[in-house]
Amino acid sequence: MEVNEQLIQAIAKAVVEQLQRNGGKSPAGMSSANAGTQSLAGKTRMRPKHSYEGAVRAKQGTDPKEVVIGVGAAFQTEITKTIGGIPLDEVLRNVKAGIEEEGMVSRVVKVLDTSDVGFMALAAAKLSGSGIGIGIQSKGTTVIHQKDLYPLTNLELFPQAPLMDLTTYRKIGRNAAKYVKGEKVTPIECTNDPMVRAKFQVKAALMHIIETEQLDSEKGMIVWEGAR
Amino acid sequence: MKRSKRIEALDQRAVNKDGFIDEWPEMGFAAMKSPYDPKPSIIVENGIITQLDGKKREDFDFIDQFIADYSIRIDRAEESMAIPSLEIARKIVDIHTSRKEILEIVSGITPAKMVEVINYLNVVEMMMGMQKMRARKVPGNQAHITNLKDDPVQIAADAAEGALRGFSEEETTMGVARYAPFSAMALLIGSQVGRPGVLTQCSAEEATELELGIRGLTTYAETLSVYGTEKVFIDGDDTPYSKAFLNSAYASRGLKVRFTSGAGSEVLMGSSEKKSMLYLECRCLFVTKGAGSQGIQNGSVSCIGVAAGVPAGIREVMGENLVAALLGLECASSNDQSFSNSDMRRTARTMLQFMPGTDFIFSGYAAEPNYDNMFAGSNFDAEDFDDYNVMQRDMQVDGGLRPVTEEDVIHVRREAGKAVQAVFKYLGLTEVTDEQVEAVTYAHGSKDTLKRDVASDLMAADDMLKRGITGIDVVKALAESGFEKLAGNILNMLKQRVIGDYMHTAAILDENFQVMSGVNTPNDYMGPGTGYRVDGKRWEEIKAIPHRINVNEF
Numbered sequence: 001m002e003v004n005e006q007l008i009q010a011i012a013k014a015v016v017e018q019l020q021r022n023g024g025k026s027p028a029g030m031s032s033a034n035a036g037t038q039s040l041a042g043k044t045r046m047r048p049k050h051s052y053e054g055a056v057r058a059k060q061g062t063d064p065k066e067v068v069i070g071v072g073a074a075f076q077t078e079i080t081k082t083i084g085g086i087p088l089d090e091v092l093r094n095v096k097a098g099i100e101e102e103g104m105v106s107r108v109v110k111v112l113d114t115s116d117v118g119f120m121a122l123a124a125a126k127l128s129g130s131g132i133g134i135g136i137q138s139k140g141t142t143v144i145h146q147k148d149l150y151p152l153t154n155l156e157l158f159p160q161a162p163l164m165d166l167t168t169y170r171k172i173g174r175n176a177a178k179y180v181k182g183e184k185v186t187p188i189e190c191t192n193d194p195m196v197r198a199k200f201q202v203k204a205a206l207m208h209i210i211e212t213e214q215l216d217s218e219k220g221m222i223v224w225e226g227a228r
Numbered sequence: 229m230k231r232s233k234r235i236e237a238l239d240q241r242a243v244n245k246d247g248f249i250d251e252w253p254e255m256g257f258a259a260m261k262s263p264y265d266p267k268p269s270i271i272v273e274n275g276i277i278t279q280l281d282g283k284k285r286e287d288f289d290f291i292d293q294f295i296a297d298y299s300i301r302i303d304r305a306e307e308s309m310a311i312p313s314l315e316i317a318r319k320i321v322d323i324h325t326s327r328k329e330i331l332e333i334v335s336g337i338t339p340a341k342m343v344e345v346i347n348y349l350n351v352v353e354m355m356m357g358m359q360k361m362r363a364r365k366v367p368g369n370q371a372h373i374t375n376l377k378d379d380p381v382q383i384a385a386d387a388a389e390g391a392l393r394g395f396s397e398e399e400t401t402m403g404v405a406r407y408a409p410f411s412a413m414a415l416l417i418g419s420q421v422g423r424p425g426v427l428t429q430c431s432a433e434e435a436t437e438l439e440l441g442i443r444g445l446t447t448y449a450e451t452l453s454v455y456g457t458e459k460v461f462i463d464g465d466d467t468p469y470s471k472a473f474l475n476s477a478y479a480s481r482g483l484k485v486r487f488t489s490g491a492g493s494e495v496l497m498g499s500s501e502k503k504s505m506l507y508l509e510c511r512c513l514f515v516t517k518g519a520g521s522q523g524i525q526n527g528s529v530s531c532i533g534v535a536a537g538v539p540a541g542i543r544e545v546m547g548e549n550l551v552a553a554l555l556g557l558e559c560a561s562s563n564d565q566s567f568s569n570s571d572m573r574r575t576a577r578t579m580l581q582f583m584p585g586t587d588f589i590f591s592g593y594a595a596e597p598n599y600d601n602m603f604a605g606s607n608f609d610a611e612d613f614d615d616y617n618v619m620q621r622d623m624q625v626d627g628g629l630r631p632v633t634e635e636d637v638i639h640v641r642r643e644a645g646k647a648v649q650a651v652f653k654y655l656g657l658t659e660v661t662d663e664q665v666e667a668v669t670y671a672h673g674s675k676d677t678l679k680r681d682v683a684s685d686l687m688a689a690d691d692m693l694k695r696g697i698t699g700i701d702v703v704k705a706l707a708e709s710g711f712e713k714l715a716g717n718i719l720n721m722l723k724q725r726v727i728g729d730y731m732h733t734a735a736i737l738d739e740n741f742q743v744m745s746g747v748n749t750p751n752d753y754m755g756p757g758t759g760y761r762v763d764g765k766r767w768e769e770i771k772a773i774p775h776r777i778n779v780n781e782f
Contacts, residue, residue, distance in 0.1 A: 040250050040255075041254070042254065043254055043255075114463065116463050119463070150434075150435055151465055152433045152464075152465075153432075156404070159604070160604060184683050184687070187404045187682060190376055190378075190602070192376055192600070192601070192602065192604065193604075194566050194598035194604065194605025194609070195566055196604055197533040197566055197605065198245065198247065198566055199247065200247065201247060201496075201534055202534060203247060204533075205492075205496045205498075208496060208498050211498070212497075212498030212499070
């Protein structure tokens with residue numbers, strides 16, 4: 001059995017190599033796209049490492065009106081749109097606008113310690129003068145957190161990034177600001193697409209790899225005012 | 229290029245909306261094996277494992293060390309490792325080799341050896357293996373009970389209907405995490421309306437989940453996640469040791485508990501260490517075994533989109549279910565997460581567990597329409613109930629469900645809604661109106677129900693935790709509101725924690741609260757004429773699907 005499997009693999013490999021040498025033309029008229037899949041072997045990164053040389057470490061906040069927004073390591077650098085295709089510049093603009101509409105102040109940091117959105121949001125909350133923070137991954141997944149909560153709990157979680165729109169991002173800003181003010185907050189209504197995993201999970205994995213490979217724990221959290 | 233109409237038609241098929249990716253072992257996109265997987269080996273010196281799968285003890289990460297110290301029977305290791313992997317694979321399929329003998333052999337092998345064994349099996353052989361290695365004689369099924377509004381009344385009604393339909397366990401979770409106390413309580417109440425003895429859990433942040441369990445608002449726990457690489461463990465603020473402690477915390481209060489793991493989580497977290505999904509999952513399952521857990525929920529679970537995206541991914545999913553059974557663990561075999569737009573593909577995937585039977589074929593069949601499934605969609609949902617019942621009947625297979633009548637469904641849904649209404653009133657929580665109970669009784673999903681005051685609900689839920697409300701308070705509330713039989717059922721569920729028998733491997737309870745587990749009702753399959761067969765009363769029940777032609781009135 002083992003011999004047969006090895007033999008088949010060897011033949012398949014030889015055929016693929018032949019096809020690649022032929023530039024996709026094969027005697028049977030089979031296109032190379034169908035012939036086998038070794039093209040990714042040996043590849044170890046998605047994107048080159050970004051330099052944060054000279055970046056300024058974000059300071060502990062003291063302003064009780066502040067909401068800190070912690071964005072992902074690839075935010076506005078390697079990744080410019082969410083998994084649903086919304087430009088990250090617009091995402092950030094709307095979250096900030098939401099915070100300001102409620103009379104609070106926003107501050108953006110880039111989180112280079114972790115790409116886990118729960119921990120990103122908690123880190124932002126701990127840095128925030130009010131104790132309220134928002135974590136936004138580059139693929140768009142967002143959490144509102146508070147500094148005293150357990151890492152894997154939260155005030156509000158928006159796990160299905162492909163369903164997000166700019167109105168929701170604005171509401172997230174507003175609700176975060178309302179938590180700062182200690183108001184009775186009605187959480188933003190949940191949305192659910194039961195087919196989201198089928199359509200997006202592989203893409204989500206690739207985007208998360210791009211984000212994670214940009215981590216630089218030496219730098220920690222840095223001041224972030226948009227693309228640099 | 230001028231388009232072929234045939235190819236255009238094919239491009240429009242649902243399956244082509246699914247995500248597929250080539251194998252890329254460097255990033256962990258490899259299902260069954262990776263060129264970077266270690267080769268099996270073991271060295272035992274003075275009763276200690278000093279080398280595991282090619283790695284010396286001083287180079288162990290904490291997962292290796294945990295496995296070496298707690299997961300492998302050292303007295304068996306050298307003998308088991310000497311048996312060729314092909315021979316172990318053949319014994320798994322051989323009807324003349326008993327489950328017990330295989331458990332004995334497997335108790336001494338390493339994770340890399342397990343990977344080698346599984347790679348020798350095709351999917352049919354894996355199914356034959358599962359038919360024999362499943363812990364409990366009778367297969368079972370578990371439901372997800374959730375809704376988009378986190379409406380506790382709907383949770384109770386869906387739980388009652390789900391229990392009536394045959395689920396042995398029911399799991400809830402929330403869109404808004406702070407609803408957890410309401411969700412857990414409503415699920416507990418509803419389940420016992422539908423069928424006494426159904427176990428319930430509330431998937432939440434771990435500390436919250438434990439607290440709900442300790443208070444008796446849930447009767448088991450499942451969401452103790454373990455991972456195959458050290459980095460992902462650390463990212464989750466955990467180690468195998470902390471998970472073992474958490475497991476013991478549940479055990480100390482007499483709660484049934486199982487762990488959770490599955491292919492693709494390390495890939496999604498970007499830390500696969502270039503290993504195959506099967507190898508990493510074997511590490512998870514060995515950790516689960518070593519931590520003393522009776523069981524596991526696995527089969528890629530929430531990362532199924534990744535596993536299903538690579539070649540042989542669905543074979544790997546069945547393979548990892550089988551590994552769980554080979555280690556003697558209860559296996560709740562996933563099928564609980566949507567992964568394909570194609571009805572054909574999603575059904576085919578489930579057949580691998582449905583046909584041989586597992587301890588829980590689904591570790592979350594959506595007992596509500598999928599738009600209400602807050603685990604982001606299950607592989608089967610409430611609209612598939614009749615298809616599923618027909619498949620059981622077609623193949624004479626026990627998938628754990630049964631046909632029901634509309635009258636019974638309406639009856640238990642209303643009863644559950646009224647019980648929750650009474651308990652909320654007695655405990656001074658938010659109001660549940662008659663209109664709301666009525667809407668939920670006849671509802672298919674949350675699109676048919678009334679809106680609740682979310683902000684008030686959340687304040688009341690927080691208050692419920694602060695006031696220290698427990699399962700006993702629920703029993704009292706029901707008993708003093710005229711629901712004495714239901715109060716008795718819930719009291720009986722609480723008693724299980726004192727008795728403790730349902731902590732045995734793969735335990736479920738029948739309608740008389742009697743335990744059926746891998747210990748008192750073990751799987752004794754050894755080929756044709758042995759093991760569990762669908763017959764008698766159960767077969768009559770499965771046959772009675774709705775919409776049969778009534779010959780007398782034809």
